Amino acid sequence: MTLLHNPVVRGFAPDPSMVRVGDWYYVANSSFEWFPTIPIHRSRDLAHWEYAGHVRGAVPGDSLAGVPDSGGIWAPSLSWDGERFWMTYAIVRSVGTPYFDADTYITTAADVGGKWTAPRRVASHGFDPALFHDEGRLWLLNLQNDCRPGGRRFAGIVATELDHDTLTPTGATHLLLQHERLVEGPKLVRRGGWYYLLLAEGGTGFEHGVLVARSRTVTGPYELDDRPLLTSRDDPSVPLQKAGHGELLELPGGDWVLSHLAARPVQTPDGPRCTLGRETAIQAVTWDADGWPRLRQGGRHPAVEVDVASSPTPVDQAPYSDGPLGWPWSSPRAYPDSSWADTTTRPDWIRLRGRHGPESRWAHSLLAQRITEHRAEAEVTVEARPLTFTQAAGLVLWYGAEAYLSLHLTWAEPEGEGQHGQQWRGGGRTVLSLVERDEGGTRQVAVVAVDVRAPLVLGVTVEGADARFWYVRNGVRAPVGPELDFSRLSDDYGSRLRFTGAMAGIHVWDLVDAGFTADFSRFRLHCTAG
Known part of the structure; x- marks a missing residue:
C-alpha cells in the first residue's frame, strides 16, 4: 500500500x-x-x-x-x-x-x-x-x-x-x-x-x-x-x-x-x-x-x-523537459518564442521584449509559474532602463487581465509633478510602481524611486490571503507599499466566471515601439506546504 x-x-x-x-x-x-x-x-x-x-x-x-x-x-x-x-x-x-x-x-x-x-x-x-x-x-x-x-x-x-x-x-x-x-x-x-x-x-x-x-x-x-x-x-x-x-x-x-x-x-x-x-x-x-x-x-x-494499492517502482526514465522556457513556465495564449522571449543572447538570463500591456488578450510578454501552496515566495533579478511610462518590466502575481498584482520598473515624472508625459523632454526618474488590478479597475498603490545602474532584485511573499512586495536595497529587503489582498487572485472573487489559479512570473510591455527589452535572472518560486 x-x-x-x-x-x-x-x-x-x-x-x-x-x-x-x-x-x-x-x-x-x-x-x-x-x-x-x-x-x-x-x-x-x-x-x-x-x-x-x-x-x-x-x-x-x-x-x-x-x-x-x-x-x-x-x-x-x-x-x-x-x-x-x-x-x-x-x-x-x-x-x-x-x-x-x-x-x-x-x-x-x-x-x-x-x-x-x-x-x-x-x-x-x-x-x-x-x-x-x-x-x-x-x-x-x-x-x-x-x-x-x-x-x-x-x-x-x-x-x-x-x-x-x-x-x-x-x-x-x-x-x-x-x-x-x-x-x-x-x-x-x-x-x-x-x-x-x-x-x-x-x-x-x-x-x-x-x-x-x-x-x-x-x-x-x-x-x-x-x-x-x-x-x-x-x-x-x-x-x-x-x-x-x-x-x-x-x-x-x-x-x-x-x-x-x-x-x-x-x-x-x-x-x-x-x-x-x-x-x-x-x-x-x-x-x-x-x-x-x-x-x-x-x-x-x-x-x-x-x-x-500500489507499489512504488524505480523510475527508469529521465524527467521530461520542454526546454529552457518550458514547464514549469507557462505563457498566455501562445508558446514563448525567440521574437519576444530569448535565452540565447545572454547566458543564464531571460530577455523579454515588451509588447502589449498586461490587460491584452493578444500579445502580453508574460512568463509565469503555478503557485502550489498558501505560503510562497518569488524573487527575480531584473535589469532594465525604461525611458517612458509606456515601458515597464517586473515581477507579477497573476490570475488574469482583471486580476493581478505587479511590481515593475517604469518611468515617472519628477517627484511632486503630475502625470504630463514630460519624458519627451528628457526629464523624470526610474521608479518601482506597485499596481493592483481587479474588476474595480487599476490602482497604483506605491511608487519608489530606484537606481537602475545595477540589476535590481524584486520579490514578493505570500502568506495565505496576503501578499507583500519588496526589493533589495543595500543588501536588505525593503517593503514596497502595504500588504495587498492576494485572495482577489482567485476563482471566487468578482462577478465573472474564472477557472484557473494564481501564478507568479515576469512580464514586460512597450506600448509604443514594442522594442524595449528587460533581462531577468535567478527567478525563484518557493512554495511551502503546511
Whole structure:
C-alpha cells in the first residue's frame, strides 16, 4: 500500500482525466488560455507525480489570441485503446455567453511526451467531451448546450458513435440523461455488465460534486444513484472543497480509485477563496452490495490522506523537459518564442521584449509559474532602463487581465509633478510602481524611486490571503507599499466566471515601439506546504 497526500498535483491542475498504461499512471489537466496546452503528469504509485509532457499542437495555429481569460482548452479527456493515447477536448472561445463558441477536437499519440497527430474537429455539442472505447467501438460523450433564449445551457449528456479512422458519426446522437441540476463532464466506465456514467454536478464552485448513473447499454436509459459519490458542499470545514469532476479507474489488483478536482481555500473576511485554483486529488473506491461505487472511507467527503494499492517502482526514465522556457513556465495564449522571449543572447538570463500591456488578450510578454501552496515566495533579478511610462518590466502575481498584482520598473515624472508625459523632454526618474488590478479597475498603490545602474532584485511573499512586495536595497529587503489582498487572485472573487489559479512570473510591455527589452535572472518560486 502507498499513502498519498491530496492534492497529488497541486496548484492550478483542474479537471483531471487519468489512465493507466503499463506501470505508469497518467493524468491530463485543463490548460485554458495557457501554453503549454494540456499538461500531462505521470506516476508509478499514484502518490508522486512528475511532468510528462503536453499536447503540442492542440490549438490549430498554436494561438489563442483574443480568447478571454478562462477560455481556451476546457476539460480534456485522456484515454488509451490498447495501442495509443487519445485526447479529446473543447476549445472555448466565448465565456459567459450562451453560445460558448466551442470546437471539439481529437488527437492521438503513441507516447504522451511525443508527437501528437494534427487535431481533427468532431461534433461540438458543448464542452467537456470524453471518449469511451468499448469492444472496438469508439463513443464521443458530450454536454449538450441549448443556446436558445430560455434554453438550458446544460441540457443533458449525449453520446455519438464515431468511426475509428474518419472520426465521423456512424449513426444518430443519443440523449443519455437529463437532470434538474447542472451536470457536465461525462465519463463512462464498464464494470460487471453495467455502464457507469460519472457526472460533474452543480458547477465548478463550492456546490460541486460527482453523481453516478448506470445502464445495461451504452445508449441508456441511465438510472441515477440516489446520492452523490463525492462532494464537500455540505461541510465548509472539509479541507478539500469544490470536490467534483470525477473519473473512475481500476488498478492492476482489482481495486478502484476516483480522480477528481478539489480546492484548498483560505479564509478571508469576505468568505473562503481558493487562490491556488482547482487541483488534482485521488480517492479510494469500493463497490456496495447493489453495485454502486462508494468512497472507501465512507460518506461522501474527500480525504486528504488515502491508502492506495500500489507499489512504488524505480523510475527508469529521465524527467521530461520542454526546454529552457518550458514547464514549469507557462505563457498566455501562445508558446514563448525567440521574437519576444530569448535565452540565447545572454547566458543564464531571460530577455523579454515588451509588447502589449498586461490587460491584452493578444500579445502580453508574460512568463509565469503555478503557485502550489498558501505560503510562497518569488524573487527575480531584473535589469532594465525604461525611458517612458509606456515601458515597464517586473515581477507579477497573476490570475488574469482583471486580476493581478505587479511590481515593475517604469518611468515617472519628477517627484511632486503630475502625470504630463514630460519624458519627451528628457526629464523624470526610474521608479518601482506597485499596481493592483481587479474588476474595480487599476490602482497604483506605491511608487519608489530606484537606481537602475545595477540589476535590481524584486520579490514578493505570500502568506495565505496576503501578499507583500519588496526589493533589495543595500543588501536588505525593503517593503514596497502595504500588504495587498492576494485572495482577489482567485476563482471566487468578482462577478465573472474564472477557472484557473494564481501564478507568479515576469512580464514586460512597450506600448509604443514594442522594442524595449528587460533581462531577468535567478527567478525563484518557493512554495511551502503546511
